[in-house]
Amino acid sequence: MSIPRRSRPNVTLAVLCLGGVAYSVLSSAVVPALPTIQRSFHTSETGVTWLLTGFLLAASVGTSILGRLGDMYGKEKLLLWTLVILAAGTLIGALATSLGVMIVGRTIQGVSGGIFPLAFGIVRDEFPREKVAGSIGLLSSVLGVGGGVGIVMSGVIVKYLDYHWLYWIPLVAIVLAAVFTWRFVPESPVRVPGKVNWVAAGLMSAGISAVLLAISQTIVWGWGSPKTLGLLAIGFVLCGLWILREVRSREPLVDMTMMRIRGVWTTNAAAFLLGAGMYASFIVFPQFAQLPKSTGFGFGASVLVSGLYLLPSTAGMVILGTSAGAISARFGSKAALIAGTGFTTSAFLLLSVAHGHPYDLLISAALLGVGMGLAFAALGNLIVQAVPPHQTGVATGMNTVMRTLGGALGGQLSATFIAKNHAHGLPTVTGFTDTFLMATGFLVVCVLSGLLIPSRKAASVEAHRPPPAALADEAA
Numbered sequence: 001m002s003i004p005r006r007s008r009p010n011v012t013l014a015v016l017c018l019g020g021v022a023y024s025v026l027s028s029a030v031v032p033a034l035p036t037i038q039r040s041f042h043t044s045e046t047g048v049t050w051l052l053t054g055f056l057l058a059a060s061v062g063t064s065i066l067g068r069l070g071d072m073y074g075k076e077k078l079l080l081w082t083l084v085i086l087a088a089g090t091l092i093g094a095l096a097t098s099l100g101v102m103i104v105g106r107t108i109q110g111v112s113g114g115i116f117p118l119a120f121g122i123v124r125d126e127f128p129r130e131k132v133a134g135s136i137g138l139l140s141s142v143l144g145v146g147g148g149v150g151i152v153m154s155g156v157i158v159k160y161l162d163y164h165w166l167y168w169i170p171l172v173a174i175v176l177a178a179v180f181t182w183r184f185v186p187e188s189p190v191r192v193p194g195k196v197n198w199v200a201a202g203l204m205s206a207g208i209s210a211v212l213l214a215i216s217q218t219i220v221w222g223w224g225s226p227k228t229l230g231l232l233a234i235g236f237v238l239c240g241l242w243i244l245r246e247v248r249s250r251e252p253l254v255d256m257t258m259m260r261i262r263g264v265w266t267t268n269a270a271a272f273l274l275g276a277g278m279y280a281s282f283i284v285f286p287q288f289a290q291l292p293k294s295t296g297f298g299f300g301a302s303v304l305v306s307g308l309y310l311l312p313s314t315a316g317m318v319i320l321g322t323s324a325g326a327i328s329a330r331f332g333s334k335a336a337l338i339a340g341t342g343f344t345t346s347a348f349l350l351l352s353v354a355h356g357h358p359y360d361l362l363i364s365a366a367l368l369g370v371g372m373g374l375a376f377a378a379l380g381n382l383i384v385q386a387v388p389p390h391q392t393g394v395a396t397g398m399n400t401v402m403r404t405l406g407g408a409l410g411g412q413l414s415a416t417f418i419a420k421n422h423a424h425g426l427p428t429v430t431g432f433t434d435t436f437l438m439a440t441g442f443l444v445v446c447v448l449s450g451l452l453i454p455s456r457k458a459a460s461v462e463a464h465r466p467p468p469a470a471l472a473d474e475a476a
Contacts, residue, residue, distance in 0.1 A: 008184060009126065009127045009128065009131055009135070011184050012122065012123075012126065012127075012184060012185050012186065013123070013127075013135050013138070013139075015177060015180040015181055015184055015185055016079075016119040016122065016123070016139060016185070017138065017139065017142055018173055018176065018177040018180065019079070019083055019086075019115050019119070019173075019174070019177035019178075019181065020115055020116060020119060020139055020142040020143065020146065021142055021145070021146045021149070021173065022086070022146075022170045022173040022174045022177060023086060023109075023112055023113070023115050023116075023146070023174075024142060024143045024144075024145070024146025024147050024149075024150065025146045025147075025149055025150040025153065025170050025173075026086075026090065026109055026150065026166075026167075026170050027055065027059075027146070027147060027150065028146070028147040028148075028150035028151050028154075028282055029150035029151070029153055029154040029157075029166045029170070030051050030052070030106070030154070030163075030166060031052070031150075031151065031154070031282065031283060031286075032151060032154040032155055032158065032286055032303050032306075032307060033154050033157075033158050033163045033166060034048050034049070034051065034052075036158055036163050037051070037099075037102070037163055040163070041098065041099040041102075043099050046220055047099060048099065049216075050099075050103050051099075051102060051103055051106050052106075052216075053212075053213070053216045053217075054103050054104075054106050054107035054110065055106045055107065055109060055110035056110065056212055056216065056404065056408060057107070057110065057209050057212055057213065058107045058108070058109070058110030058111045058113075059110040059111070059112075059113035059404060060113075060208050060209070060212055060401050060404050060405065061111070061204070061205040061208060061209060062110065062111035062112065062113050062114050063113035063114050063116070063117060063397045063400045063401050063404070064114075064117075064204070064253075064254065064394060064397035064398050064400075064401050065114070065196075065201055065204075065205075065253070065397075066078055066082055066111075066112075066113075066114025066117065066118060066393075066397065067114055067117030067118065067121070067393035067394045067395075067396060067397025067398075068196070068253055068254070068393060068394040068397065069114075069196065069393075070114070070117065070118045070121055070393040071121065071191070071192045071390055071391065071392070071393040071394055072191065072192055072195075072196070073191075074187050074188060074191070075118045075121045075122045075125070075187075075188045075393065076122065076181065076185045076186060076187040076188060077187065078114065078118055079115065079118040079119065079122070079181055079185065080178060080181050080182055080185075082111075082112045082114050082115055082118065083112070083115070083174055083177055083178040083181060084178060085108060085111055085112050086108075086109055086111075086112035086115070086174050087171060087174045087175055087178060088108060089105045089106065089107070089108030089109035089110075089111070089112070090105065090109060090167050090170060090171045090174060091105075091167070091171060092104060092105030092108065093105030093106060093109070093164075093166075093167040094164050094167035094168050094171060096164075105167075113400065113404075114397065116139065116140075116143065116396065116397075116400055117392070117393045117394070117395075117396040117397035117400060118393060119139050120136055120139060120380060120384060120392055120393070120396040121188060121392040121393040121396070122185060122186075122188055123135045123136055123139065124136070124384055124389055124392050125188035125189065125389060125392075126186055126188060132384075133328040133329060133333070133381050134326070134328070136377070136380040136381050136384055137321060137327075137328060137376075137377030137378070137380060137381055138321050138322060138377070139380065140321070140376040140377045140378075140379060140380035140381075141317050141318070141320065141321025141322075141372075141373050141376050141377050142321070143376060143400075144317045144321075144372045144373070144376050145314055145317045145318055145321060147282055148282070148310045148311075148313050148314035148317065148369075149314055151282055151286060151307045151310050152307040152308060152310060152311060152314065153166075153169075153307075154166060154303075154307060155302070155303045155304035155305070155306065155307035155308075156304055156307075157169070158303060158304075159302075159303065159304050191390070192390040192391070195251060196253065197245070197246075197249055197251055197252060197253045199245060200242055200245045200246055200249060200252060200253040200254070201253050203238055203239075203241050203242035203245055204239070204242045204253065204254070206235075206238045207235050207236070207237075207238030207239035207240075207241075207242050208235070208239065208401065208405070209235075210231050210232070210234050210235030210238060211231075211232060211235035211236065211239070211405070212235075212405065212408050213231060213235075214227075214228050214229075214231035214232045214235060215232075215408050215409055215412050216408060216412060217231075218412050218415075218416060219412070219415055219416065219419055223416065243256060253394075254394055254398060255391065255394070258387055258391055258394075258395060259398070261386055261387065262386075262452075262453075262454050263382065263383075263385065263386030263387075263453060263454050264383065264386045264387065264395060266449060266450075266452045266453040266454070267379060267382045267383050267386060267399060267453060268383075268398065268399055268402045269402075269449045269452075270337060270341075270379065270382075270446050270449045270450050270453065271379050271399050271400075271402040271403040271406065272402045272403065272405060272406035273406060273442050273443070273445050273446035273449060274341060274344070274375055274379070274403065274406065274442075274443070274446050275402070275403035275404065275405070275406025275407035275408075275409075275410065276406035276407065276409050276410035276413075276439075276442040277341075277344065277345075277348070277406075277410060277439045277440075277441075277442035277443035277446060278344050278348075278368065278371075278372060278410075278439065278443070279406070279407030279408075279410050279411055280410050280411050280413075280414040280435055280439060281310075281313070281347075281348075281365075281368055281439075282310070283411060283414070283415075284414055284418075284432065284435055285306075285309050285310055285361060285365065286303075286306035286307055286309065286310070287306075287418075287427075288355070288361065288432055289301040289305070289306040289309050289358075289361060290302070290303065290306045291426060291427065292426070295426055295427075295428070295429070296429065297355060297356065297429045297432075299358055299361075309358075309361050309362060309365055310365055311365070312362055312363075312365040312366035312369055313365040313366065313368045313369035313372070314369060315366075315369060316366055316367075316368070316369020316370040316371075316372070316373050317369045317372050317373040317376070318373070319370075319373065320340075320369070320370055320372075320373025320374050320377065321373050321376070321377055327374065327377070328377070328378070328381055332455070333377075333378040333381040333382045333385065334378070334382065334450065334453050334454075334455065336374045336375070336377065336378040337374070337375050337378035337379065337382065337450045337453070338447055338450040338451065339371075339374055340370070340371045340372065340373065340374025340375030340376075340377075340378060341371060341375050341443055341446045341447045341450060342371070342447060343367050343368070343370045343371030343374065344367070344368055344371030344372060344375065344443055345371075345440055345443040345444060345446075345447065346367050346371075347364040347365070347367035347368040347371060348364070348368075348436045348437075348439040348440045348443065349436075349440045350363065350364050350367070351364045351432075351436045352433050352436035352437050352440060355429075355432070355433075355436075379399060379403070380396065380399075382453060383395050383396050383399045384396065386454075406442075410438070410439065410442060413435075413438055414435040414438065414439075417430075417431040417432075417434040417435050417438070418431035418432065418435065419431070421434070
């Protein structure tokens with residue numbers, strides 16, 4: 001007798017993690033290789049950074065929309081198609097012989113950010129209750145773990161192979177994840193009726209893209225330039241129109257009633273601040289280590305060795321991610337978020353005052369890994385606890401978008417600090433210390449926002465409370 005597909009949560013979790021790791025590796029692996037790609041295509045630094053910008057823009061849009069579609073049409077079905085899209089974008093990048101084609105491939109890859117909200121929804125719908133917190137925590141940590149692995153792997157591949165292998169190797173994992181998803185991942189029975197509000201989707205996509213594009217171009221345009229301010233204004237206006245459309249819609253893309261739940265907006269605020277505080281580390285740590293010793297603070301490391309400075313961070317995220325279930329059960333996800341953010345804060349605070357030796361960077365990376373492992377796992381569980389099952393996909397998708405927006409802001413601020421502090425053609429230590437202090441500031445506020453998140457019991461009660469409209473209909 002065949003075993004029902006729904007009885008294999010460990011197999012399902014392994015498949016979901018494989019797809020998540022492949023996506024998150026692709027998100028970061030190209031960063032250390034940007035100078036090599038720039039030289040290969042004989043392009044400018046501004047042009048090659050579109051490999052990051054295109055990915056970021058597409059991810060911010062695709063993540064929330066795919067989460068909503070999964071809630072409506074089936075999470076397993078949407079996950080399979082998302083992996084197919086990711087494979088197509090990766091194949092285009094692997095075969096690209098021009099920068100434009102590679103940017104197209106990266107943009108298609110970014111759309112597949114919906115892997116994570118879809119995976120969270122599958123876990124919540126299909127797994128036994130005692131496995132949900134640990135599984136969501138592990139999946140949440142995969143985003144950070146894969147990012148760290150991508151940075152480390154990139155140096156090895158660029159040194160010994162070719163940057164095209166940054167696409168070929170993850171492509172194998174993506175194809176396997178797609179096949180295993182089709183074969184082993186069960187289709188969720190949880191559905192929310194309705195149809196896609198494409199006007200709302202268009203307004204949201206245009207608004208978020210305009211804001212992200214303005215932030216990503218600040219190094220070229222400047223923070224106070226008319227282009228930056230004008231595009232930011234357009235983005236905020238479009239986002240305002242999107243919210244108005246959602247409030248008035250009978251079938252919203254993103255239910256604004258859900259966004260007003262205390263457990264949702266506080267967790268989204270924490271995600272934004274956490275992203276702003278810690279995402280710069282993936283770029284700043286290797287860059288700091290690669291600067292020549294003649295600067296008085298750099299370590300003169302190669303691209304390969306500089307990536308290894310993130311190994312303690314990756315190890316910390318793996319260890320804490322696998323322990324997320326036990327930590328959440330013992331202390332609660334709110335406490336885990338606050339503690340994780342505290343560890344991450346201490347990592348950047350340490351670097352702001354002590355960065356003269358390689359062990360300073362290694363110790364900070366270890367603290368960062370512990371903090372990110374705790375905080376990432378907690379964010380996923382907190383947002384799931386705050387909403388009913390049929391809103392899992394869209395809620396976790398929006399939470400991931402908020403973390404992406406925060407990461408874009410923090411990354412560009414750090415790039416601005418470093419770009420404005422140069423001497424003899426090389427960055428000075430001031431730009432890096434300003435970045436570390438900026439990250440510390442964001443993370444301190446994140447700790448404070450974490451205190452506003454309701455307890456598990458209160459979040460559960462609010463998540464299952466009928467919306468005001470439903471109460472009014474019942475009374476009538």
